[in-house]
Amino acid sequence: MRAAVVNAFDAPPQYGEYPGPVARGEHEMVVEVLAAGLHQLVRARANGTHYSSTGTFPLVPGVDGVVRDQESNLRYAVLDDGPLGMFAEQAVIDVRRSVPLPNDVDPVRIAAAMNxxxxxxxxxxxxxxxxxxxxxxxxxxxxxxxxxxxxxxxxxxxxxxxxxxxxxxxxxxxxxxxxxxxxxxxxxxxxxxxxxxxxxxxxxxxxxxxxxxxxxxxxxxxxxxxxxxxxxxxxxxxxxxxxxxxxxxxxxxSGVGSVSPREILEELPDIAEAVHAGELDVRARPVPLAQVAEAWSAQTDDRIVFVP
Ligand SMILES: NC(=O)c1ccc[n+]([C@@H]2O[C@H](COP(=O)([O-])OP(=O)(O)OC[C@H]3O[C@@H](n4cnc5c(N)ncnc54)[C@H](OP(=O)(O)O)[C@@H]3O)[C@@H](O)[C@H]2O)c1
Structure with missing residues (x-):
């Protein structure tokens, strides 16, 4: 499949081929990625400056996003620290780390705002x-x-x-x-x-x-x-x-670790609802994933959201 691939901490990701994902665990599911935000956390994990960086290459960045599951329902999903992130055509989510979304959500808006x-x-x-x-x-x-x-x-x-x-x-x-x-x-x-x-x-x-x-x-x-x-x-x-x-x-x-996964999951539906309902002002810019290398370091007031 096509994905953004990082091969070193000091180089931006390149758009290229990456092996298709395989669901392994009981709660895992291969999903289609619709939109994934380029957050500071994503950059920091990929350049080795975040405490959760693993240093495993090749790495597909992207910590969260809006996906379409195998029943064609939309979900907002957060990924673990593994090497296959959301900046790809497909990802593997743990369904327990996702929340269902109404089918009329704007995936770019949700992907930009949740983090x-x-x-x-x-x-x-x-x-x-x-x-x-x-x-x-x-x-x-x-x-x-x-x-x-x-x-x-x-x-x-x-x-x-x-x-x-x-x-x-x-x-x-x-x-x-x-x-x-x-x-x-x-x-x-x-x-x-x-x-x-x-x-x-x-x-x-x-x-x-x-x-x-x-x-x-x-x-x-x-x-x-x-x-x-x-x-x-x-x-x-x-x-x-x-x-x-x-x-x-x-x-x-306050961050991943000091707030437990269970606590984060408990809050996600209300955050998604507030974003979807237009109660929070969101600045988002959709960018084709193929342009990941150029967009990686772009200075913009809008949150860049990659759309495969
Ligand atoms: N723990 C968590 O749950 C969590 C979640 C999301 C984000 N974060 C972290 O929060 C931070 C901000 O994230 P963001 O999403 O707001 O990023 P962002 O949209 O890229 O905004 C960056 C902000 O940082 C300011 N800034 C940059 N360099 C600075 C400097 N040297 N001195 C003072 N201000 C500076 C910018 O100010 P100007 O307007 O002046 O350029 C801008 O306000 C990042 O470290 C990110 O990793 C943590």
Missing amino acids: PAMSSWLALRRRITFEKGQSVLILGATGSSGRMAVQIAKRFGADRVVAAGRNASRLAALHELGADETVTFEQADRAADVDVVLDYVWGEPSAVAMTALVKARRDRGAPLHWIQIGSIAGQTSPVHSAVLRAARLQICG
């Missing part, structure tokens, strides 16, 4: 007890996941959402999605009294924001939940030890 939407949805639902009326600061709010986080925090009843980033014009556009305020990382002190931080950047910007925020916090005994979700600005962050002592700061992470 970015899941990031804040799971963090707020499964890593803390988020309550209506709480306030949220989003670090790295201008990306696909941050844009979703603005909308999802509001959906879950956030009273105040502050969007932080480095690009003023992209930040300004977040007001129409529900952001109450926008700030640079250095201006995080303006959100000093938030209850929750959703952190997509880590690295230097997070450390800068954490120090500014803690210093300016009026009630340092009030709980501050800092949820580490992405590391687009650096895998490590020079967090000053004082911030951990000077405020009631609790840092945790």
Whole structure:
């Protein structure tokens, strides 16, 4: 079958031939892939920078997507860490790691939105007890996941959402999605009294924001939940030890591992429903899978979705 094939961590995938998939386990099924998103996680696994990279080549990237099963029903499926991902004409899914979709869904929209939407949805639902009326600061709010986080925090009843980033014009556009305020990382002190931080950047910007925020916090005994979700600005962050002592700061992470597969699966139908119903603004760009090598490093505000 035709697929995107990675042969080394330092080279983009090439469109070529890959052996057709075979279902082995009791719950496995060969499916037709309709749409699969080029998420940061996909790039990071293929270039070896993600903690779940296996280093096994050849590798077909793609961690999730919309598929047609053998009964012609549509499903959203998440794959395990194996070498055959979704950037192919066919894939093998574990039916237990998939959710049925209505037959009138837009596969590209679902494939674009599920991974970015899941990031804040799971963090707020499964890593803390988020309550209506709480306030949220989003670090790295201008990306696909941050844009979703603005909308999802509001959906879950956030009273105040502050969007932080480095690009003023992209930040300004977040007001129409529900952001109450926008700030640079250095201006995080303006959100000093938030209850929750959703952190997509880590690295230097997070450390800068954490120090500014803690210093300016009026009630340092009030709980501050800092949820580490992405590391687009650096895998490590020079967090000053004082911030951990000077405020009631609790840092945790949210991702595959810290949220169990069962918990993820329990949330997927509601996320898919919200996306399908048009309740979340989604920016998606369908691209033929044959153009994977060119599209791999493209700079775009839209989430690229490969269509075999
Ligand atoms: N744990 C999870 O469940 C989960 C799920 C989804 C995503 N993530 C992670 O979250 C992160 C963001 O993902 P995404 O889907 O939003 O990616 P994306 O759509 O490609 O957006 C990238 C974002 O990162 C910002 N950025 C890039 N380099 C930066 C830097 N050096 N300093 C500050 N900001 C920088 C960009 O800001 P500009 O607008 O200024 O360019 C943009 O807002 C990634 O690390 C991804 O792996 C985690």
